Each structure stands twice: as structure tokens, then as C-alpha cells.
Amino acid sequence: MSDPLIICVCDYWRRCHYHNRPNREAGDSCPKLKLLRRLRIHVDAINGNYYLREFLHQKVLAQSLRHTNGVQLVWLQFEEPEKDTIDYRFADMLAHTLWEHIEVEHLMSWLSTLGGGFSALGEQFERCAETAGKISLQQLKIGLRLGDPFLQTRCKLYFSISLIQRGQLRAAKHLIRKQYDFARRNVEKDVRLVRMCLGIWQRLSYEYEQRRMRKRRN
Known part of the structure; x- marks a missing residue:
């Protein structure tokens, strides 16, 4: 079975976050990686998240890049967008x-x-x-x-x-x-709730006592 396509996301602060890296957890940050044939893409952070999702979930695309183009690592260089998008x-x-x-x-x-x-x-x-x-x-x-x-x-x-x-x-x-x-x-989380229960329970006990006293009188 061939190795998965490695994805590296380089953020604004030049920190590298790897996905599908062997013996590493997704999202691991480490600047050192052996030399691999890579595809470098400069993209703004908004569209870059869509790119990342496609590379991670589209297995056919990953296999095509590896076997047809020989790409072992996709390097997503995130850049600040020229204009912020408001949803x-x-x-x-x-x-x-x-x-x-x-x-x-x-x-x-x-x-x-x-x-x-x-x-x-x-x-x-x-x-x-x-x-x-x-x-x-x-x-x-x-x-x-x-x-x-x-x-x-x-x-x-x-x-x-x-x-x-x-x-x-x-x-x-x-x-x-x-x-x-x-x-x-x-x-x-809420100690007042316990005190509230205890206070109402005291009221309930008082009513039970009053009921017993009325029964004794009768």
C-alpha cells in the first residue's frame, strides 16, 4: 500500500502543520522534514481551508498527484487575503x-x-x-x-x-x-443549587411535621 499524500499547511507565522505524515498526528508542528517532491501552492487563508479539505478527503485527487505527477508533499502556503470576506x-x-x-x-x-x-x-x-x-x-x-x-x-x-x-x-x-x-x-458549577434544594427540603420537612401534628390532634 502506497504512502498517503502528505499535506503541509504553512500559516502566517511560518509555522508548519502536517497532515497524513507518517508516525505523526494530524496538526503536528515540526519544521524538519526529509526532502520530498512537493507541490507548492500560495493561497489566501480563506480559500486555503477549502484546498486543505479537498486534499484530505478526495482520495482520487491524492492518488493522481502521487502516481501521475510524482507529488509526495503538497505545501499550502497561507497568505493574508487582500479583502476579508464577511459571511x-x-x-x-x-x-x-x-x-x-x-x-x-x-x-x-x-x-x-x-x-x-x-x-x-x-x-x-x-x-x-x-x-x-x-x-x-x-x-x-x-x-x-x-x-x-x-x-x-x-x-x-x-x-x-x-x-x-x-x-x-x-x-x-x-x-x-x-x-x-x-x-x-x-x-x-453551581453550589447555590444545592443550597436551594436543602432549603426547600427543610420546608418540606416542616410541612410533614405539621401534618403529623394535625393527625395526632384528631
Whole structure:
């Protein structure tokens, strides 16, 4: 089996990065290489990346250069482009994504304020506790859209508070335990999440104690 076509990319700073080099990993930098029959191509960095991809993936092209022209090494000399190319389509996509995240964060702030108010009223009125739970579920949908597992966990903990206020202690217990397991596995990233779980668990324990006391009186 013949040796693969070696590709060398020489960047702006004259650093050489080799691909398909025997006994070397792709992207290795080393200025020394034995004398080989080479094809030197001077190209700007933008088009040079397309050249590199074609040389690496087009096996027929590589074999043709080796067997027909006797080329053992393709030397891509990258040069700075005369004019930078702006990808307007990608820029529009990025701007849309950033704007969407900004709007979602703004919406989350409003929902957090609204949910906190209903949660406070939920201590006295079950209907308000139910509304606070619905707001938490809406926040959870946003967390799922953003793909943020920590935000999702916080929303589930908010919902567990609503469950506690409505007397659904067993469901709240299982929900808090699952979020606590996640928080412990990621305690280095968000220690506040663990404290939040412990605080809500204390509230749950208090409600269980109050329920036991009421049963004893009856």
C-alpha cells in the first residue's frame, strides 16, 4: 500500500502543520522534514481551508498527484487575503439567535418576578399557589428551549414549592430528590443549587411535621 499524500499547511507565522505524515498526528508542528517532491501552492487563508479539505478527503485527487505527477508533499502556503470576506448569512443567523436569547432572558426575569409574587400569596391562597406552579412550568419550557439544565432544575424546584403549598408533599419529595442528585453531581458549577434544594427540603420537612401534628390532634 502506497504512502498517503502528505499535506503541509504553512500559516502566517511560518509555522508548519502536517497532515497524513507518517508516525505523526494530524496538526503536528515540526519544521524538519526529509526532502520530498512537493507541490507548492500560495493561497489566501480563506480559500486555503477549502484546498486543505479537498486534499484530505478526495482520495482520487491524492492518488493522481502521487502516481501521475510524482507529488509526495503538497505545501499550502497561507497568505493574508487582500479583502476579508464577511459571511452575512451567518451574521444574520447569529444576530437572530443573540436577540432571541436576550428576549428570553428578559421574559424569564418578568416570569420570576410574577411567579415570586404568586408564590408568596400561595402561602394563604391555594389558587395563587396553583398559578405560581403554572408560571414555573412556563419557565421550564423556556429552560428546555435554551438547553440550560441548571435553569431547568431551578424551575422544577420552583414548581416543587407550589406542590408543597398545595399539599402534594409526596410528589414534591420525589421532585426535590431528583434535583438534589443533579445538583450534587454539579456542585462545582453551581453550589447555590444545592443550597436551594436543602432549603426547600427543610420546608418540606416542616410541612410533614405539621401534618403529623394535625393527625395526632384528631
